[in-house]
Every structure is written in C-alpha cells, then in structure tokens.
Amino acid sequence: MADIADGAAKPGLSTPIDWPTKPYLGVKAMMVPLSASMRVDNLNDNLLLALRRDDATGDMQPVSIPKGAYLRLSDFVNEYDFADYQYPPTDKFRDFHKFGRTIEGYPELAR
Structure with a gap:
C-alpha cells in the first residue's frame, strides 16, 4: 500500500x-505476457491463477501461470516438444519444463 x-x-x-x-x-x-487474461491473482508462492479467454472458442478458462516465467508452455510450440529432442547436460530449463508441463496437466510430456 x-x-x-x-x-x-x-x-x-x-x-x-x-x-x-x-x-x-x-x-x-x-510487463508480463498474459494476453487475453481477464483476472489474475496469486495462487501460491509459485503460481498465479488467471481467468482468460480462449482465442479459438471465446470460452473463459481458469489457468495456472508460473511466476517468473509468466507463460504456459502449452501455449507455444517449442523444441522441448519434439519427440527427438535431447536435453543438453547443462540445460537450465529442464526442471522448469518438468514443472510447467506437470502443472498444466501434461506430465507425460515432461521427459
């Protein structure tokens, strides 16, 4: 305040x-990339809870968004999603990828 x-x-x-x-x-x-978010609030120390409009259908959807990254991995196509992707030994995003995929409901995609 x-x-x-x-x-x-x-x-x-x-x-x-x-x-x-x-x-x-x-x-x-x-500045954070939270497009189509109508409401955002703290969920816990690690996550925001957002109510956002789905671009394709126009439906409202509640989503969790990791603090610090302020994006959802499932909103993007990235190299981590390719079946033949191999994490380099020093990849600093591997743990975030596992966390993000798990909270988004896709734990099977977190290798």
Missing part, C-alpha cells in the same frame, strides 16, 4: 508522464 500511495503522488496516475524519456514514473509496473 505504501508503494501505491507513494506512486499516486507522482506523475503517471493522475498527470501525464514524460514519454518516452520517463515512461515508468508513478507505481512501478512489470
């Missing part, structure tokens, strides 16, 4: 900001 009160006193919420030289005055924001 203190950050919001402090930010409200600065340009950006009620007065124009100096774009493009100082675009982030006021309350600090973090």
Whole structure:
C-alpha cells in the first residue's frame, strides 16, 4: 500500500508522464505476457491463477501461470516438444519444463 500511495503522488496516475524519456514514473509496473487474461491473482508462492479467454472458442478458462516465467508452455510450440529432442547436460530449463508441463496437466510430456 505504501508503494501505491507513494506512486499516486507522482506523475503517471493522475498527470501525464514524460514519454518516452520517463515512461515508468508513478507505481512501478512489470510487463508480463498474459494476453487475453481477464483476472489474475496469486495462487501460491509459485503460481498465479488467471481467468482468460480462449482465442479459438471465446470460452473463459481458469489457468495456472508460473511466476517468473509468466507463460504456459502449452501455449507455444517449442523444441522441448519434439519427440527427438535431447536435453543438453547443462540445460537450465529442464526442471522448469518438468514443472510447467506437470502443472498444466501434461506430465507425460515432461521427459
């Protein structure tokens, strides 16, 4: 609340900001790729819970989104999904891939 009160006193919420030289005055924001999300809330220390609109059907769907990555692996086609993909020994994304696929309901795709 203190950050919001402090930010409200600065340009950006009620007065124009100096774009493009100082675009982030006021309350600090973090850009995240959560397209079609209608509502977002904390689920726990690791996940956000979002209510988003399905692009193909227009239906609303609840989804979990990992904090830090702010994306769902199942929303993208990536090299991890190819049947012949082999993780390099030092691949730093392997654990995230297993976590992401499991929380999205596709544990069989996390190799």
